[in-house]
Amino acid sequence: MNMKRILLLSFFSLSATLGFTQRDKQPGVSPVYRATAERINDLVHTKLDAKFDYQKQQLNGKTWITLKPHFYPTDSLRLDAKGMDIHEVAVVKGVKNNSLKYDYDGLFLNVHLDKTYRNTEPYTIYISYTAKPNEFKAKGSAAITDAKGLYFINPLGEDKEKPTQIWTQGETEATSVWIPTIDKPNQKTTDEFYLTVPAKYVSLSNGKLVSQKTNSDGTRTDYWKMDQPHSPYLFFIGIGDYAVIKDSYKGKEVSYYVEKEYAPVARRIFGNTPEMIALFSKLTGVDYPWVKYSQIVGRDYVSGAMENTTATLHGEGAQQDARELSERNRWEDVIAHELFHQWFGDYVTTESWSNITLNESFATLGSQLWNEFHYGKDAGNEERYNSAKGYLGSHSENKNLVRFYYNDKEDVFDAVSYNKGGAILQMLRKFVGDSAFFKSLNLYLNTYKYKNAEAQQLRLAFEDVTGKDLNWFFNQWYYGSGNPKLNITYGYDAASKQATVIVEQQQEGDKIFTLPASVDVWTGNTPTRYNVWVKAKVDTFYFPASSKPSFVNFDADKILLADKTENKSLDDYAFQYNHAGNYVDRREAIDAATKKQAEVGGVQIMLAAVKDNYAPLRAYAISNLDMSLAQVKNAAEAPLAEAAKDANRRVKAAAIGKLGQYKFAKYAPLFKAAVNDSSYSVAGAALEALNKVDTTAAFDAAKQLVKGKVKGRLETATKNIMSARDKGAALKLLSDYEAMPFGQKKFQALSGVFELISATPDTEIFKKGVDAILGLETALPENIRGQVMPQIYTALREVQKEKTENGLTEQVNYLNSKLPKDNKSGF
Known part of the structure; x- marks a missing residue:
């Protein structure tokens, strides 16, 4: 699942021979060792006959679960079945069901x-039940904000702006809210689902969809069959009024289920999937299985996306x-x-949630590999850099990657398991x-296919291949x-x-x-x-050089996960930018030049970067130009005017935004033309810029x-411009945000509220806006509140300066009364 990273915002001593004991637990973390779930009975096959009651938002189910004892003989079975009405439990004997006590x-x-x-004797249990997900209360996590398993979206069609849908979310152990099972990741089963739907x-x-049967009551029964074993948390059901767009990979169906409005652009969103499948098949040496x-x-999905086997669910x-797609496919x-x-x-x-790194760290790597091999090394390194930076800013220094101690299994879905692991x-x-890396992955995948693993088994695969x-x-x-935490001097x-x-x-402690x-x-x-090993508190490395080197670059591949302090001059950074080459x-x-734009060397680096070969770096450099400095403003005008014609929409938007700060009437025609650009970002930047030189024209354009x-x-710009002239519009913007x-949408809308409070001279609106922003604290999941709120406080301090x-x-005084006195930035 991906953060799951959408809501996390990009978050989230050992024996030399026994690396299994986690001793450096965080204060307040449960001392209970989180063992892999004991396997007394093993799932073999799961059959479900499900009907859906949209009025009551319930599932009426009949399930046949085939199991066998794992090793020891047993006369009992424990199933996870959360918040259900159980109507009948029986053992299947031929064509008869013999009732059982439970x-x-x-x-x-x-x-x-x-x-x-005995473990040579499989048996089948029949259960008739009603699942009532809305009556079951369970804690979610930062990554997965709810855990009721089965979700009815607008079931009665009362909201005309929202489709009627059903979808399920199993991870971590919420599948058992809608079907009895052994809801542990170290269980695997084949399955067949008969779904009776409108x-x-x-x-x-x-x-695979095997058959469809039309019923006389306006329903249809779809028969889905999964012949390969997978874990219960990966079970999935999705139902709704979708357009289905079909591609293929080597004769296998690749399909995209989208709301009908998005059918024309479905391939622009998901159309690279067959190429992704081909790449991952090639890199791993395991063809899509x-x-x-x-x-x-x-x-209304409770996360970013979820990797249900053969049927991934994405948030809206x-x-x-x-x-939006003219800029880039953000998804x-x-x-x-x-x-x-x-x-x-x-x-x-x-095999356990403690070892979730074997799932999430690899998925984090996967998107980096896609960017690297499809879009080039700069793109791959950009994503890798941003991901690592997310971990370094997450204050997760006390968490192990393999985590045998935690308060709740949901806690492991964080910046350590995703960002750090990647x-x-x-x-x-x-x-x-x-x-060797990809050959090791191939060995690991082939050795444990359709099975479970822990990190030690990944290690053994790498040792087998490399001999190390x-x-x-x-x-x-x-x-x-x-x-x-490294301090590097040259x-x-x-x-x-x-x-x-x-x-x-220089990291704390003796590690x-x-x-x-x-x-x-x-x-x-x-x-x-030169290749070296850093092993001591202080290491000094010597390299032959007949004269002073023009530049020395430690961690030349920029691969180390470390907080680094580089004692380099601005001249060093200029050489690094122009010659080292890595993203x-x-x-x-x-970044170094951004802090030194008052110096000629800093401006030179920034202006060179405005013309970087990689568009995202051009946009980044433009966004960091300090237009309050006369030398920057004078030197940047011509490059910015050129960048405003850039084919890349992110660069064009950034350039137009900076040009607006000149407040030159000569750019008004450019801004007026660009407010109708195909990109929302470009149009929004142009509208903001136009407002700086011609407020009437901007207001008319916004209307x-x-x-x-x-x-x-563009939505933010239009709302802010109209709100500036209409107090009612400003108050509506704030009430809409609070509601x-x-x-994800609330996070996206946050920038608009910041824009409003920054621009408004109206104290009533300002106070309501500040209260709306700070009100986010109570909505944030507890385990990311401490990461996000310091960033919000820092942004509000910037508003306070203005x-x-x-x-x-x-x-100013109102902000003083609302902000904590010991404000510290999260990054």
């Missing part, structure tokens, strides 16, 4: 079997119109992430080399916590003709990391590569634009 407490169904069964709707489930691959979009954010990383799960998570599944896999890939002992790596990164000794690099580990690292020593424009090299140089569809930056349920400069004392 105990049920609303969570567990304990069945007294008719005899003692005939006007389509259905989707795991496996399932019978089909479908993707469906669900309204996946559905973008043509204007493509999620699509790749969920697809890679079909190998890592579905084909081979974590970065660790990239470091392992660099250390062993691509050939990797306990040091896994003990440090998988069974340990934190990351190195020098040159003319007498000994040696360049030096001193690396000091020292072992880090293989690359160092490039540049003579003129030519680098010489991260250039990004670091831009026309809101008659059509406005989204994203929004917690989720208000102080404008002499709006009452607004």
